[in-house]
Amino acid sequence: MANSEGQRMEDSIDRQVAVWAKELDWMDPVKEQIVARLAVLGRYLQQTRRDALDSGGLAHGQFKILLMLRRQGPPYETGPSHLADLLGLTRGALSARLGPLEDAGLIVRTHERGDRRRVRVRLTDAGRTAFERHAASEEAGESALLSALSAAERETLADLLRTLVLAAQTGPDGTAPAPPAPRRSRSAGR
Known part of the structure; x- marks a missing residue:
């Protein structure tokens, strides 16, 4: 990005990589700039999501x-086993998470x-409203960040990131890695 005089603007990553x-004469500065910027953006997006959740x-x-x-999709329901698999949770961990949502009227178990x-497990009208409110709040934070890019730049960035995601999701032999096993909840084993 350039400033009004056409000079390239520097960010904190440029300064860190220069040092x-x-x-480290073996370090690839372009690779380091890419990876460090992805890390900064990842932290930024995590924080905007946390802020949206908190609000x-x-x-x-x-x-x-x-x-x-x-x-x-409508009627916004599924079985607990399928939901646990989608979330990468054990059945017990999912059951513990469903209780407070049911108490709040955001889901029902039938x-x-x-x-x-x-x-x-079905999403209630109140649950859909809570989801939409949060998703809209998250959308606002993401849109604010991406507003620094033109529509064409966003498309280019999306294409480049797709290439990286495909590389990350593919094993060294070109095949997709096995899906992760369900995680144990933090309360398990206590």
Whole structure:
């Protein structure tokens, strides 16, 4: 990016890399600039998401449940096992997270007709509203950041990042790695 006189503007990463380039002659300064800037942007986006969650009164794990149910499409419901798999959680960890959402009226758990053993988790109208409010708040923070780029620059950046994501999601042999195993909840084992 250039300032009004056409001079290239520097950011904190330029200054850090200039120092390290003098100290580490083997370092690729362009690679370092890319990786460091991705890290800064990742932290920025995490903070805007935390701020949006804080303002909406949702914990990150609660929002993820609402998000996954919303992704299912109408009627915004699925079975607990499928939901746990989507979230990478154990069934017990998911059950512990569903309780507060149900108490808040954001989800309901119902039994399937004819088989009371089969449970469905469904997003309520209040849950859809909470999800939409949070998503709009998150959207505003992301849009503010990307407003520094033109539409064409955003498309170019999206294409370049896609290439990197595909490289990260593909194993050395060109195949997709196995999906991660469900994580244990922090409360497990206590």
